[in-house]
Amino acid sequence: MDEFDDADVSWIGRTFTSDVGWQLLEELVAIPDRMAGTTGERVALEHTRDALDTAGVRDARIEPFDVQGWQRGDSRLLADDGEIRPRRDQIALPRSPEGSVTGELLDLDHGLPSDFEERSGEIDGSVVMVSTTVPDDYDRFIHRREKYYYAVEHGATAFLFANHVDGGLPPTGSVGSDESPIGEIPAMGVSKELGAQLSRERVGESITVEVDAEIAPAESGNVVAEIGPESDEEVVVSSHVDAHDIAEGAMDNGAGTATVVEVARALVDREDELDTRVRFRCFGAEEVGLVGSSLTADGTDLDAIRAIVNVDSNVAARTVKLDYHGFDELQAAAEAVADRFDHPVRVDGSPVPHSDHWPFVREGVPGYMVSGATEGRDRGWGHTHADTLDKLESRNLREQAILLTELVVELADGETEIARRDRTEIAADLEADGAAAGMKVTGDWPFEE
Template identity: 60%
Template sequence: MTDWIGETFTSDVGWNHLETLVDIGDRMAGSDGERRAAEATRDALADAGARDAHLAEFDIQGWERGTSSLDAAGETYDQRHEVIALPRSPSGTASGELVDLGYGLPRDFEDADLDGKVVLARSDVPEWYDRYLHRREKYYHAVEAGAAAFVYRNHVDGCLPPTGSVGTDADPVGDIPAVGVSAEVGARIARRADGDIVDVDVTAAIEDATSQNVHATLGPDSDDELLLTSHVDAHDIAEGAMDNGAGTATVVQVVDALAKRENDLDTRVHVVCFGAEEVGLVGSAHLAERADHDDVAAVLNLDGVCQGRDLGFYAHGFDELADAIDDVADRMGHPAYVTPELGPHSDHWPFVKWGVPGTHVYGKTPGDGRGWGHTHADTLDKLEKRDLREQGIVLAELAVELASDDTTIEHRDPDEIAAQLEDEDQAEGMRITGDWPYDD
C-alpha cells in the first residue's frame, strides 16, 4: 500500500512543528526555551502516534551569553553583526599581538610563535586540503600553543559572525576567551591589525543547568531497536531552523508516517530527540553511556536535513547500511549521496565510535562548511515545506528498511573505527580536542 506516501506529501505535521520550534526563540542548551521545545516535541510525537512520549533530564554545564567585543586598530567591534562569543568561552579579557593564521591548518600552528598572542583563523579549509577542520580543533591548537585568545573568522559573506562551542568533556568551559567575527570584520582586522595589539573581551554567566532528551516508541516490543534521532537545542543567536529544527520536525513527520505503517516494523523504533547537542553531544552521550549497544540495530540521525532537496548520508564504513540506503533511494527515485567516511560531529557518534551501525543524514548544499548554519541567518525562510515532506517519505521508508528482519547490519570492532579515523587523518584533531576515546 502506498496511501501513506500521498498522506505524507500533503501533511503539515512536520512543518507545523518546525514553525513551533522556531517561534520559541532561544533554544540554547539548558535554557527555558530548550525545555519548552522539548515539551512541544514530546507532545507532537504523541499526537503523531508514538507511545510513551516523555522527557528524561540530565545535568549539563550551563552557559548564558553576555557581551563580547574586539578592539583592533583603533576601533571597537561590539555589535552582534560583528562579533559574538563562542559558547562555553570563559569570561575574561585578553590582550595580545594579533596573528592571522589564514585557514588555521595544523601546520600553520606549528610554524608560528603564538605564545601570548591572539589567533585569528578562518572557518573553512582550502579546496586542496583533504579533510574538514572543526572549530574546536583550531581552538585547541591555539590553546596548546599558548595563545591568549581565539578569534574565529567566518568565510561566508553577509555580516554573519559564526557561533559554536568550545570546551571538552573533561573541562566543559574553554581555556581562553573565544569569539566569532564576521567575514567582513575578519578581513578588516587581518588587513589593518595583523601584528598589532588587540583586545578580546567576553562576559558570560556560567553555572550548572539541566537539559533533557525526548523519548518515544513505535513498533513491536522487540529485544533490539532502531534509534531515530535528532537534536532539539539550537544556538541562541537565531531561530535554529536548519540546525536543527528541521531535523526534529522531520522526525515528527517520519513518526506520523510510521504510525500508519506500524505493522511493517519488525523492530522497535526508539525515537530520541536529544538535548545539548550543540555543546558537545551531551544528550546523546548521556544515552549511549547507559544503553546496551548490542541491542541497538542502527542509528538513523537527522541533523541538517531539508537544507537542500537531495540527501547526504555518512555510512561510517558499514557496507550493509550503505546498501540499504542505496536500495531505498533507488526504490523511491530520490538522489542520495553516500560516503563511507566517518563523521564524528553529531548525535550518532557516541554510538558509532563503539561500532554501532549509524548514519548521519543531512541536506546536500553547495559550498563549503556550514553556510548559514551557526549564524543569525539560520532562519525558516531558507527552507521549503516540499523538501521536508519528500525527505520525510524517503526517511520513513529507510526506517522501515532498517527495522526489517531482512536487514542485518553487522557491528564493527571499535579498533576498526579507530584505525579508520587514523587513515582519514581525523585522529590528530580528536586527540587535541579531547574527543579521542580509544586507548593508544
C-alpha cells in the same frame, strides 16, 4: 516502481500532504533561544514531546539531565584607539570562559596545523585569528575546536574565529571538552568583513578580547518515544532539539527534529510492518558537546540497537545525504530505497565524528548521519544569524520523510541483517581519513593508543 504494485502506498500521499513536521518546525523557530540548558530549550523539548504524542507513538516523555550551562552576555573587541566596530559582527563562542585578555593580533589564515607550527614562535601571548574554512585542495576539513586547541596549545591569549561567508555573519559554535566544558581562553566569532578589516588594519597591534557570560549548572533533557513491537532489539531515529541562541536554528536542527516527527507520524500508518521496535530520541545539548546523546549511549545496552538513523541539518538541500560509516549493509539499504523510489540519494562511507550518532557509531553500532547534500565541506548559513526558516522548503522535508520512513521500515525488517563493526575498525577509518589527529588534540579520541 514495480515493487509498489501490490503494496498500500497511501502513506506516501498522507506524508506528502502532511503539515505535522512543518508545524513543529515553525513552533521551534518561534522560540527566541533554544540554547542548551535554557528555558527555551525546555519549551522546545515540550513541543517535540507533544508533537510525537499527537503523532500517535507510545510513551512520549522528557528525560532530564544536568548540563554545564552557558548564557551569552556582552562581549567586545577593543584596541588602543577605542572599541572595534561593528559590534553586531562579533559574538562570544559558547563555553568560552569569561574574562578580558590582551595580546597582539596574529592572523593565521586558515588555521591549518602547518600554520600553527610554522609560526609557533609568534603565538605565545597573542590573539590568534583563523578562518572558518580550509583551502579547497586541503585533504580534510578542520573543525573549529581543533583550531581552538591548537591556539591554546601554543599559548595564545584569545581565539578569533573569522567567517569565510559574506554577509556580516559572525559564526558561533562551542569550545571546551567533555572533561573541561568551559574552554581555557576567551573565544569569539567575527564576520568575514570584520575579519578582513582586522587583518588589514590591526595585525601586530595590541587588541583586547572581552567576554561576559553566565556560567552555572543547568538542566537539559532528551525526548523519548517509541512505536512497534516490544522486541529485544530496536532501531533508533534521532535528532537534536537545541540550537545556538543567535538564530532560529531552522536548519540546525529544527529541520531534523521536524523530520523525525514526520517519520514517526508516517510509521504509525505502517506499524504492522515493523518487526523491531523503533525508538525516537530527540536529544538536548548537542551543540555543546553531544551531551544528551553521550549520556544515552553510556547508559544503554548498545548491543540491543540494530541501527541509529540520526537526522541533522537535512532540509536546506533537496537531496538527502546518508553517511553510513563503513557499514556495508547500511549503504545497501540506502541505495535500495533510492532505487525503489527512483529518487536521488547521496551516500558516503567516510566517518563523521560529529552529531548525535557518533557516541553510538564509535562503539560499533551501525549508524547513519542524515543531512542535506550541499556542495562544499562547510555549514553555509549554519551557526550564524542566517539559519532561518526562509532558507527551507516544506517539499524537501516531506520528500525526505518519505524516504527515511521507508529506510526505517527496511532496517526494522527481521530479515535485514546489519553487521556491527569493531572499535578498532572505526579508529582505523578515522586515522585513514585524517580526522584522528584533530580528535586527539581536542580530547575527543575515544580509543586506546
